[in-house]
Amino acid sequence: MLPYRLPRPLRLALYALATAILLYLCLAPSKDLPKVNLWDKEEHAAAWLVLTLTGLALSPWxxxxxxxxxxxxxxxxxxxxxxxxxxxxxxxxxxxxxxVGIVVAFILYAPVLVFARSRPRPQSHPQNHPQNHS
Structure with a gap:
């Protein structure tokens, strides 16, 4: 199943979890975090790349x-x-x-966004949208 087809409450919960993990990594005392051999700016770009890609995967529209x-x-x-x-x-x-991380995420995800926008958006309640059966 594609991530954007999951029920909306589950997608929101997954994105909230990703955001909470990022906030913990950014706001916890630095002595409590694992040491990573990246420049601080690389860490930020990578973290926001992941956050943005997660959001785009869960809600490409x-x-x-x-x-x-x-x-x-x-x-x-x-x-x-x-x-x-x-x-x-x-x-x-x-x-x-x-x-930078946000922009790179969009560059990487652009082909998927183009594809997703070319497809009809899934209906949350198909019974409320009768189709023309002529």
């Missing part, structure tokens, strides 16, 4: 909403890091790296 949400999460993370004292530093360059 809402690309602008997925991009806007991912961007908003990036801004929220930096504001939260600025306000918290867990050894995390707010850096607006991280938001730029998040945007």
């Amino acid at each position: 809402r690309p602008r909403a997925i991009a806007a949400f991912a961007f908003a999460v990036g801004v929220f993370v930096e504001l939260a890091q600025w306000a918290m004292a867990f050894g995390r530093d707010a850096d607006w360059h991280d938001v730029a790296a998040d945007c």
Whole structure:
């Protein structure tokens, strides 16, 4: 089964889980996180790439909403890091790296979006949409 054909509550729950994992990784005290041998900006770009691809896979008909949400999460993370004292530093360059991840996700997912938009959107309640049987 394709991810976007899952029931909407399940898709929302899966995306909420992905968002919660990302928020934990970005907001937990740095001493509690595993060490990764990537530059901080690469970590941000990769994380937002995964978040955006997850959103696009679960809801390919809402690309602008997925991009806007991912961007908003990036801004929220930096504001939260600025306000918290867990050894995390707010850096607006991280938001730029998040945007790189979002853009790369769209580049990678563009062929799938084109295909998804060319297909009819699945109906949530087919009995409410009678078809013409002429």
